[in-house]
Amino acid sequence: MTTIDPTPWREALAAIHDRQVTAVLAMQCDLGWLRPAAAVLRDEIDEALAALAMGRRRVRIDRILLHSLPAIGDVPPEELAALNAAHADWLYRLAVVGVLLPEAARPKVHRLIVGGSQRSVGAVDGIELQLNGAWPDPDAAAASLGILRRTGATTPLTGYDIDMDGPFGDADPSVYL
Amino acid sequence: MSSPATQAGGRALRTWTRARRHAAPAVSWIKGITHSPRRAALSASALILLIVAIVTPLSRGDVIDSVQFSIAFFATLLTGEAVIFALSFSPSSAWPSLREIDSHIAFREWVVTGWLAAMLIAGGLLLHTAIPSTYGALLFLLADVFGMFSFIRLFGLASADGRQRLLRRTLTKALDTVTTPAPGLRRRMRADPVLNAYLGQFDEAAARSDGNGVRELAEQLSTIRVTMNGTATLALHLDVTHRLAKAALVGKLDPVVASGAAEVLIGSLLTRAATPCGTGIEAPEAHRAAGAMAQASRYLAWLASTSLTLSVQDVTTASAARELVAFSVRARDEILRLADPDPPYAAGATDMGTPLTDAASVLAWIGGFTEFHGSHQAAGLYPVYEILTGTKFLGNYWDGDSVLTGLREALFAPGTADGPAAQATKKSFGNVGEFDRIWTLMSAGAIASLRDVRRAHPPELIRPEFDPDPQLLGAYLRTFASHRYFTTSDEAMRALVRTIGHAGHHGDLWHQVRAATAPLAWSVPMPAIEPHRRPSACVLAIASRLAPLAAGEPDGQLRAFLTGLPPDILNATARLAARTLPAPDTNPASGPADDIAARLRVLQLVGTHRASPP
Numbered sequence: 037m038t039t040i041d042p043t044p045w046r047e048a049l050a051a052i053h054d055r056q057v058t059a060v061l062a063m064q065c066d067l068g069w070l071r072p073a074a075a076v077l078r079d080e081i082d083e084a085l086a087a088l089a090m091g092r093r094r095v096r097i098d099r100i101l102l103h104s105l106p107a108i109g110d111v112p113p114e115e116l117a118a119l120n121a122a123h124a125d126w127l128y129r130l131a132v133v134g135v136l137l138p139e140a141a142r143p144k145v146h147r148l149i150v151g152g153s154q155r156s157v158g159a160v161d162g163i164e165l166q167l168n169g170a171w172p173d174p175d176a177a178a179a180s181l182g183i184l185r186r187t188g189a190t191t192p193l194t195g196y197d198i199d200m201d202g203p204f205g206d207a208d209p210s211v212y213l
Numbered sequence: 214m215s216s217p218a219t220q221a222g223g224r225a226l227r228t229w230t231r232a233r234r235h236a237a238p239a240v241s242w243i244k245g246i247t248h249s250p251r252r253a254a255l256s257a258s259a260l261i262l263l264i265v266a267i268v269t270p271l272s273r274g275d276v277i278d279s280v281q282f283s284i285a286f287f288a289t290l291l292t293g294e295a296v297i298f299a300l301s302f303s304p305s306s307a308w309p310s311l312r313e314i315d316s317h318i319a320f321r322e323w324v325v326t327g328w329l330a331a332m333l334i335a336g337g338l339l340l341h342t343a344i345p346s347t348y349g350a351l352l353f354l355l356a357d358v359f360g361m362f363s364f365i366r367l368f369g370l371a372s373a374d375g376r377q378r379l380l381r382r383t384l385t386k387a388l389d390t391v392t393t394p395a396p397g398l399r400r401r402m403r404a405d406p407v408l409n410a411y412l413g414q415f416d417e418a419a420a421r422s423d424g425n426g427v428r429e430l431a432e433q434l435s436t437i438r439v440t441m442n443g444t445a446t447l448a449l450h451l452d453v454t455h456r457l458a459k460a461a462l463v464g465k466l467d468p469v470v471a472s473g474a475a476e477v478l479i480g481s482l483l484t485r486a487a488t489p490c491g492t493g494i495e496a497p498e499a500h501r502a503a504g505a506m507a508q509a510s511r512y513l514a515w516l517a518s519t520s521l522t523l524s525v526q527d528v529t530t531a532s533a534a535r536e537l538v539a540f541s542v543r544a545r546d547e548i549l550r551l552a553d554p555d556p557p558y559a560a561g562a563t564d565m566g567t568p569l570t571d572a573a574s575v576l577a578w579i580g581g582f583t584e585f586h587g588s589h590q591a592a593g594l595y596p597v598y599e600i601l602t603g604t605k606f607l608g609n610y611w612d613g614d615s616v617l618t619g620l621r622e623a624l625f626a627p628g629t630a631d632g633p634a635a636q637a638t639k640k641s642f643g644n645v646g647e648f649d650r651i652w653t654l655m656s657a658g659a660i661a662s663l664r665d666v667r668r669a670h671p672p673e674l675i676r677p678e679f680d681p682d683p684q685l686l687g688a689y690l691r692t693f694a695s696h697r698y699f700t701t702s703d704e705a706m707r708a709l710v711r712t713i714g715h716a717g718h719h720g721d722l723w724h725q726v727r728a729a730t731a732p733l734a735w736s737v738p739m740p741a742i743e744p745h746r747r748p749s750a751c752v753l754a755i756a757s758r759l760a761p762l763a764a765g766e767p768d769g770q771l772r773a774f775l776t777g778l779p780p781d782i783l784n785a786t787a788r789l790a791a792r793t794l795p796a797p798d799t800n801p802a803s804g805p806a807d808d809i810a811a812r813l814r815v816l817q818l819v820g821t822h823r824a825s826p827p
Contacts, residue, residue: 075718086710090703125716132748133714136706136782200785202747205739206661207792209585210519212738213459 040068040161042077048163049084052095059096059166060085063180065148065157067105070122078126081163086133089141096144096166100180101127103147103191106154127193135195145193146184159183251319255326255359262351270343276350280334283353287327290360294320294367301371309376310410313383318366323359330356377433383407385437392443399735402445415453419460424470427457431474435481442485447505448736450482451512455738458516458537462529468536479509479544487551487568496571500729503574507581507730510548512737514587517541518664521674531673542588542676549589552578553596555605567600572641573722575600576651577729583659583689585739588678590659591692598623603634610688613762613820615695617652624648641722646711649698651723653712653754654744656693660757661742661750663689663793683795687815690794694757694816702759702774709755713745749785752778753793753809756786760813768810775806 052060062081068074085097105119127147134142150157164177171177183189205211233240247253271279302314315321330352337346369375387407391398402408411430418426434453437446454475461471486505517538524534550556554567569575579597583590594616598606602623608614623629624638625645642648663686670681678685699705717723727743734741744751759771775783787805794812 072719075716079715079717082714082716083711086714087707090706090710129714129716129745132745133710135748135779136710136713138777138779195781198748200748200782201788202661202750203740203742206742206747206750207665208522209515209662209739210522212515212740213462213519213523 040066040074040077045077045081045163048165049081051165052084052088053091054165054167055093056167057095057165058169059098060088060163061098061100061166061171061177061180062163063100063159063161063183065100065102065159066161067108067119069161070105070119070126082130082133085143086137089137089143094141098180098184099130099143099145100148100159100183100190101130101145101193102157103149106150106157107152108155128198131193131195132198134193135198135200146190147193148183148190149188252322255322255355258355259326259352262355263348266344266348266351269347271347271350272343273338273341273346276334276338276343276346279350280353283350283357284331286357287353287360290357290364291324293364294318297367297371309370309380309383313379313407314367314370317370317379318363319359320363320367323356323363326352326359327356373429377429380411380433381437384411384433387411388437388443388445388449392445395444395732398444398448398732402448408449412452412456415456416460419456419464419466419471422465422467424467427460427466427470428474431457431477435477444501444732447482447486448733450478450485451508451733451736454478454482455512461533461537462520462523468530468533471533472536472540476540476544479513479547482509483548483551496573499568499570499574500577500725501732502568503577503729504731504733506548506552506568506578508733508737509581510545510578510587511581511584511739513541513545513548514582514585514662515737515739517588517679518585518662521664521670522668524671524674525669531671535673538674538676538679542679545582545588548582549593549596552582552593554599567596569596569600572601572638573725573729576655576722576726580655580658580726581730583655585662586664586689588676591688594692601634601638603632610692611819613691613695616692617696621645621648621696621698643722645698647722649696649708650711650715651726652693652696653708653751653758654723656696656754656757657712657744657747657750658742659693660690660753660793661744661747661789665792666795667792683815684818684821686795687818690757691762691816691819693754694760694813695762697758699758700770702770702777705755705759705770705774706777708758709751712751712755713748748782749789752782752786753789756809757813757816760810760816762816762819764814764817771810771813772806775809 048060051057062085064078064081069078085099088095089097102123105116105123108116108119111119127145130143130145134145137143148157148159160179162176162180164171164173164180166177201207298314302309309317330349333345333349333352335349337343337349370379384407387405391401391405391408411434415427415430418430431453434449457466457471457475457478460466461468482505487502520529520534520537520541523529524531550564552567552569554565556564559565569578575597579593582593591610594610595606598604598616598620601620604623606614606616606619608616608619610616624635624642625648629635642651666681666686675681699708727741730741756771756775759768759774761768761771775786778786783805787808790809790812794815796808797811797814
């Protein structure tokens with residue numbers, strides 16, 4: 037089981053509001069993000085990036101997340117169900133938050149497509165900050181940018197299928213009879 | 214091609230499997246000896262008689278003489294049982310089924326004992342061997358003794374009381390069997406033949422509008438052993454309550470019978486799940502009580518709302534809807550009294566105290582209590598304040614006082630939270646941000662499920678705190694809207710994003726709250742919906758916290774917040790506001806933001822009667 041080191045993430049989050057930062061690129065495709073141990077850090081990142089998007093300064097935010105879980109056969113069914121639920125809930129929350137923000141400011145969430153039998157996504161997680169239009173560590177950013185540039189590698193997360201009104205039963209509870 | 218040896222092996226295995234299957238009842242009976250005193254007595258007696266037969270075998274003449282009498286008595290008992298059975302039980306009845314009756318009167322045991330005795334006697338006489346025939350004659354005596362026992366037990370069942378006792382015992386046993394482990398309880402309950410037979414009988418009685426049958430069945434469930442208070446028992450209470458309500462709403466069941474039986478069941482549910490003990494209740498017990506109270510509260514609120522809807526649509530009669538609405542309001546009032554550690558008009562010491570002893574249990578209950586526009590929901594905030602702070606709230610929501618603002622200050626303002634209850638609550642929330650987030654989530658659930666104000670509310674369905682009065686609706690909404698932790702549109706947007714985007718972690722207070730209500734969530738027809746799955750309600754919950762509470766206050770920040778939202782979510786929020794909040798008399802609304810702001814003026818109706826202090 038992978039343990040996510042929060043230190044580089046928190047250091048980057050502390051710096052994202054610097055005026056020099058012109059873009060943020062975050063890759064979070066490890067299954068560890070879906071486990072309870074990473075929940076606090078995941079929320080911190082989501083909230084920090086949403087706050088950046090809501091700020092007055094325009095900063096391009098690209099995030100790469102899993103589209104679906106890779107083939108993992110060595111986890112018990114309950115754990116797999118919990119991972120799937122956490123993944124679905126995370127994507128739902130990101131989609132709704134995206135819909136609440138003006139289109140120009142929305143973080144762009146790219147879902148990395150994983151083959152049905154693929155056991156690993158082969159990508160290294162991390163967050164990179166672009167300063168004044170240039171990536172301080174081009175090699176680190178190159179892998180993520182390569183994924184974004186590869187046609188068909190990702191699919192965007194949109195809010196088109198979110199029911200803004202909530203479940204129909206709220207409007208007419210008698211449907212539950 | 215398989216070899217002959219393999220084929221033979223396969224055949225042997227199949228034969229062994231078949232033999233095991235056929236012998237399964239006997240094996241199961243033998244295994245049950247250690248658990249059943251009756252089986253143990255039968256087995257011990259048979260063993261003793263075998264020893265007697267071996268030690269002192271009887272002559273052929275003595276065996277024949279003895280058997281003539283015992284077989285005659287055996288036949289008499291058999292005939293007697295058949296007559297009682299034919300007169301007392303319907304062969305098609307599943308409740309009690311033949312299996313339950315048999316296990317109660319030991320019918321098969323004594324018939325099998327008699328059959329075995331007859332075989333041994335016949336074999337012994339044919340083969341001229343004394344021991345088997347002697348043993349058979351003695352076994353016949355034992356069969357007669359057991360037959361008499363069976364006859365008396367059957368007579369007991371012929372009366373209504375006796376049958377009730379059997380059914381209660383059968384139900385108790387079935388609930389005992391399915392209740393553990395917690396995972397898969399719903400599946401086990403659905404598959405259990407006894408519970409299915411009980412529910413089938415219930416539905417049948419309700420469909421026939423058999424008031425006595427329905428009352429009897431509800432009585433059986435409510436009077437099963439008082440120690441039976443596991444999740445399965447509580448779930449069955451809620452399930453049967455719903456079947457009653459449904460039969461009255463869309464079936465032919467007399468609504469008075471339905472509401473009477475449902476009231477008995479809700480009373481039984483609360484007694485089993487929640488006893489107001491004051492102190493010393495462990496967290497798991499408090500959470501279980503909260504789960505039952507929350508699900509019952511939201512179910513009752515839903516029932517009142519649905520009764521109104523179906524009555525207006527002419528699906529159900531006004532009398533049935535009125536009876537169920539009245540039942541809902543009464544039962545919710547009882548739940549409120551149970552939650553309140555110091556309820557008004559307490560009848561005695563038994564009314565004092567509360568089963569809700571920690572923050573998670575209190576929040577779990579109030580979350581359910583405020584869903585579906587439930588009656589007395591604003592009053593529910595008083596016990597919440599008292600339990601969480603250890604002191605009473607000195608104010609009146611009807612005058613516009615804010616319990617939540619008072620609670621926030623009592624817990625998080627500098628120099629407060631000095632009592633043990635307040636300190637424990639503060640620790641449970643962790644920080645004021647969590648306090649604000651959790652109450653915003655609560656309010657989203659309450660706002661999303663408010664009744665449709667565009668639907669008529671017939672006068673016959675008006676009950677205390679179940680009426681279309683905009684001032685009451687304003688008071689309910691204001692209990693949440695007066696919880697103001699931001700003042701600008703930018704802050705409101707951040708609060709909205711946090712309300713929806715923050716998932717939290719296992720073990721935080723919100724997860725504890727959801728976990729407390731989860732075990733019984735499936736036993737009511739309305740699904741438990743996470744507030745963030747109701748985006749428009751989250752927006753309205755935030756917007757209401759910016760809306761002016763008094764006429765003349767500026768609403769610029771509210772409008773800035775609303776107009777800053779993308780059109781899709783703004784329109785959805787406007788649709789929700791149009792459904793749940795009344796339109797003001799003068800509504801020059803020119804767009805969705807204007808319309809929402811105008812409808813939120815319902816908050817200003819509260820406290821308008823307040824007299825100036827002397």
